[in-house]
Amino acid sequence: MSDNKEQIFFTALSDAVLDMDETTVEEVAHKVIKEKFDAYRAIENGLVDGMNRAGQLFEDEEYFIPEILLCSDAMYAGLNILNPYINRQQQSARKKVVIGVVEGDTHDIGKNLVKTLLDAAGFDVIDLGRDLPPCQIVDAAIAEQADVIALSTLMTTTMDAMASVIKILQESGYRDSVKVIVGGGPLSQSFADRIGADGYAPSAPSAVKLLHKLFQDTIHA
Amino acid sequence: MNEVNPKTRLLNVLNKRTTDRPPVICMGGMMNASIVEIMNSTGFTLPAAHDNPDLMASLAGAIQEQTGFENLGVPFCMTVEAELLGSRIDKGTLACEPKITKEAFCSVGAVIYRDIDEMIESGRIRTVTAATTKLAVTHQHLPVVVSMTGPISTAASIIDPMSFYKELRKNPASAHRVLDYVTELLIRFAEKSVKAGASVIAIGDPSATGEILGPLMFKEYAVRYLNVLTEAVHGFGTPVILHICGDINKVRSLIPELQADAISTDAMVNLAKLKEDYPSVTTMGNLSTYSLQWGSPHSIAAQTSKLVGDGIDIISPACGLSTSTTLANIRAMTRTVQGE
Incomplete structure (x- = not known):
């Protein structure tokens, strides 16, 4: 019975995220706490499930940027309420990603989308922001002991900065300890190959798939 | 042989008249196309040329002369309006274009509406206008193209884009007011x-x-405001080129609904197919x-020949050029079209 009732709440959370309905997400999240349901499961089976469904609609080109940003707001509104109630052990062993937009570019919509979907996929994402000098990205990755550096740019003129990040990693001896993935409008697989990146993702949902592939699905295993 | 001048040729294409090529x-x-190679060889450099009308005109002139592009294009960024x-x-550097570091407003509701009459006489609109005046006098056989940032992209450059995109859906009344x-x-x-001598207005709306x-x-949002702008420019007797990214x-x-006189697209778009499907659309582009x-x-010459062979109406780069692009590569493109 209680499982069933729990699932009704989780489904309500998932639907509200998909419907971009921040208010309902907050209401249901408070009820989850009040009813003492498992907060971690509410996140996984409710909020994250809703965001994954939104990501699928984005991939199917039924949702676009405005919709996905609103779903993301709804998901984070729920996470803010539920996160304090989850058991720390439940969130160990997550792969750490530092993400940012390279120097010269201040467009960060794409980066923010990737961050949201990686959060939803169970990665521990540290957002470095936009217009970042290559050194700063590498320093942050080393300091955070990141497993992944995810780089984005929207401008052709700033693509070379991505190559600099990889070069600095090589020179400082850290290249093998971190995977570098790149994405953004003007990029391509051949560009990623040229600069020696570990992968290229043409869209935000494909960035999640790419990382799952690079880590051979060890994240949720 | 009767040589058509480049201004007439471009205006003919935009007016759907036949041309020699x-x-x-x-x-x-x-x-x-303000590549580093040209700036270094001429001394007409960015970022100084963003603010100085004489330098802006000199750099535009040098780009035209050295690349062989058949127009003068100003300004060299999309931050004038924002x-x-x-x-x-x-303002960036020699090799890196200007960028927005902080949008003026956090949401569509927070926008402060200022007097347009006052604004239009200030800032770098004056720089661009002065450079246009100069170029129109010194290069009478060439079209001066003034490039502007489209309505959505301008709005997304003055309002935090994360808020802006959400508010297009959540707060349409305020979003329309801003647009x-x-x-x-x-x-x-x-x-x-146009009064300063621009032959063509180009609009880029990457957002x-x-x-x-x-x-x-x-x-x-996009079709509506692009058409409002285009129809107004038509009212000044001037054609419009519209570049759509991605x-x-x-x-x-929806492309045939756009009133622009030519549609320029990114490299992944098959322009020949677009032309076949919508014969009314004048196509421009789209060399990677x-x-x-x-x-x-x-290989650039071969790709250019393909575009010409496909009957693309105006040949141009498909997107923003990297400042490290070489002159030799750009010339391979222009000379192929010019049959050299």
Whole structure:
């Protein structure tokens, strides 16, 4: 019975995220706490499930940027309420990603989308922001002991900065300890190959798939 | 042989008249050709040329002369309008274009509406206008193309884009009010440019793609305000070129609704197919800027020949050129079109 009732709440959370309905997400999240349901499961089976469904609609080109940003707001509104109630052990062993937009570019919509979907996929994402000098990205990755550096740019003129990040990693001896993935409008697989990146993702949902592939699905295993 | 001059040729294409061959142009603005090689050899350099009308005109002239593009294109960035509307700009460096460092407003509701009559006489609109005046006098046989930032992209440059995109859906009344305001400023900028001698107004609206907005909002916001702007420019007796970034697949059927006199697209769009499906559309593009940067002159010439062979109406780069693109590669493109 209680499982069933729990699932009704989780489904309500998932639907509200998909419907971009921040208010309902907050209401249901408070009820989850009040009813003492498992907060971690509410996140996984409710909020994250809703965001994954939104990501699928984005991939199917039924949702676009405005919709996905609103779903993301709804998901984070729920996470803010539920996160304090989850058991720390439940969130160990997550792969750490530092993400940012390279120097010269201040467009960060794409980066923010990737961050949201990686959060939803169970990665521990540290957002470095936009217009970042290559050194700063590498320093942050080393300091955070990141497993992944995810780089984005929207401008052709700033693509070379991505190559600099990889070069600095090589020179400082850290290249093998971190995977570098790149994405953004003007990029391509051949560009990623040229600069020696570990992968290229043409869209935000494909960035999640790419990382799952690079880590051979060890994240949720 | 009767040589058609480049200005007449471009205007003929934009007026749907037949010509001897397609023009090969580079519209300026987000798609300017101010490569490092030209700036270093002439001493006409960025970022100084963003603020100095004489330098802006000299650099535009040098680009035309050295690349062989059959137009003059100003300015060399897409921050003129946003700066005027209050956003903080980093003017960039020789090799890196200017960017918005801080949008003026956090949401559509927070926008402060200023007097457009006052704004239009200030900031770098004056720089662009003065450079246009100069170029129109010194290069009478060439079209001066003034490139402007489209309504959605201008709005997304003065309002935090994360908020802006959400508010297009959540707060349409305020979003429309901002777009009315921004479009009015752009119309007045275009009017000043035409009076200064611009032959063509080019609009780049990279934040208004079908990929970002989806078909419904592309129609409600992008098509609507681009057409308001285009029709106003037509009222000044001047044609309009519109560049749409990204993959247009999702909004393909809306392309014929755009009133612009030529549609320029990114490299992934099959322009020959677009032309076949919508014969009324004058096509422009779309040589890969990746090829222009990394390819050989030989392969660039081959790709250019293909575009000409496909009957593309105006040949141009598909996107913003990297500043490290070589002159030899750009010349391979222009000379192929010119039959040299």
